[in-house]
Amino acid sequence: MRQGLLWLSERQGMFNFVRRNGLARRFASRFVAGESIDEGVTAALELSRRGTTASLDLLGESVTAEGEAVKARDQYLQMLDRMAASSVEVNVSVKLTQMGLDIGEDLCYANMVHILDRAKALRGFVRLDMEGSAYTQRTLDFFRDRLFDSYGAHCGVVIQSMLRRSEKDVEDLNAMGARVRLCKGAYLEPPAVAFPDKGDVDRSYLRLMERLLTAGNYPGLATHDETIIARALELVRRESIGPDRFEFQMLYGVRRDLQDRLRHGGHRVRVYIPFGTQWYPYLMRRLAERPANIAFLLGNVVRESVPRR
Ligand SMILES: Cc1cc2nc3c(=O)[nH]c(=O)nc-3n(C[C@H](O)[C@H](O)[C@H](O)COP(=O)(O)OP(=O)(O)OC[C@H]3O[C@@H](n4cnc5c(N)ncnc54)[C@H](O)[C@@H]3O)c2cc1C
Structure with missing residues (x-):
């Protein structure tokens, strides 16, 4: 299925x-919060009134025409401005293929520089979503070689626990001091690159989570898995890791009860809000x-x- x-x-x-x-x-x-920027920002504003932060994502991926990538970039610039104007914490998630990675790295870089310059000026943050495993190495190289030096404080990446390679990636990113969101991974992957067994994906998540919480830079724990969340809470208690050193992240429309429970328990929760026509x-x-x-x-x-x- x-x-x-x-x-x-x-x-x-x-x-x-x-x-x-x-x-x-x-x-x-x-x-999905709607099809327009207005609807996305309104959803972020509603969450912020409840004490929850957001990351706004304009849906779209695998762009093959330069004009489309530039249009998506301009929409991101508007999103950043609109979030700042609404006094919502400025935070967006973006896919490199949406910025033209498949057309050319230079185009993608030029688009990302526009977005990151604006985010930096607004003291915001841009997360590079992780796509299928064909893009893992390219995304991490792009982040490390082209973005990290100038924008490391305003930009982070995503690691997927389903991938066999992720342990090494997390060590490298921790050594750089990069900000990482940890998720299980949403794409269909061959067994050669990803654990086919869900138990292994979950165990990998726990191992990576521990490394990120103890040696990483403000990790985002993106999951709705209550067992994993309980283990995270145990670990931070045991290691005296304060609630300002990491955040939980969940998807818009998924487990709002759990989001509220964590927030009431004094934890930071960020909700990933996707919107747009490409849903x-x-x-x-x-x-x-x-x-x-x-x-x-x-x-x-x-x-x-x-x-x-
Ligand atoms: C903030 C955020 C950002 C993400 N970014 C990326 C990314 O960049 N790249 C990527 O590959 N993946 C990304 N993901 C998706 C992620 O990889 C998983 O596919 C997704 O989060 C489901 O995994 P889970 O950790 O919740 O665990 P699961 O084991 O799938 O689910 C645990 C429990 O959560 C609940 N649940 C999970 N999903 C749903 C749902 N859709 N509807 C209702 N209940 C649900 C159920 O109660 C389920 O039993 C992101 C997820 C989040 C939360």
């Missing part, structure tokens, strides 16, 4: 079909993570197709 959904997430024809479907759009609204691959990855969401979707289809009396 998971593999099938991840495969479908890469089919453009399916996206065109789904985007026209009102029901799918309504379902997507559970995980289909993102939605499919969320369905793949929790097939119960499909039952929810189908339940709605059935309810809406039965005539009401």
